[in-house]
Amino acid sequence: MSNQTMVKVEGNELILERVFQAPRELVFKMFSEAEHLKHWWGPRGWELTKCDVDFRPGGVWHYCMKCMDPNQGDFYGFESWGKGVYQEIHEPQEFVYIDYFSDAQGNESKEMPATLCTMTFIEEDGATRLINRSKYDEPEQLQKLLEMGMEQGTRETWDRLDEYLQTQV
Structure with a gap:
């Protein structure tokens, strides 16, 4: 990858940052349309x-x-449901949402922590700096998700976003 995701933990907050070689409006759109x-x-x-x-x-x-990859062992065929509830939207600069683990009906998990996510899109000479600030009630909640592989999953997700953006530019 030409641009790596920067990751920083500050107490109960995970900060992820990456520059995408695409206009801010397009990167923002990638998050707002199914x-x-x-x-x-x-x-x-x-x-x-x-x-x-x-x-x-x-x-x-x-x-x-x-999971559609049989090489991922026990994860193959596993489903992971999620739900986001949008709090604020300031297109194309930023949006804020609460991210939950959920079930197929959209019921929020009581066992897993909710995340307050702030997604900020900064225009930089035709490219876009994306900053994701994920805040938890307690540092232990963040640590639990990091131990589950959230950092690697996010890096791979943003790599896939970068690849997809190149087909849209």
């Missing part, structure tokens, strides 16, 4: 089998990631 998210969201070997997006404050993004 038809785009279906092409890149999730780590390698996973696909979105369901993706409903109501991109407005108070709107919900409900999705299912399914």
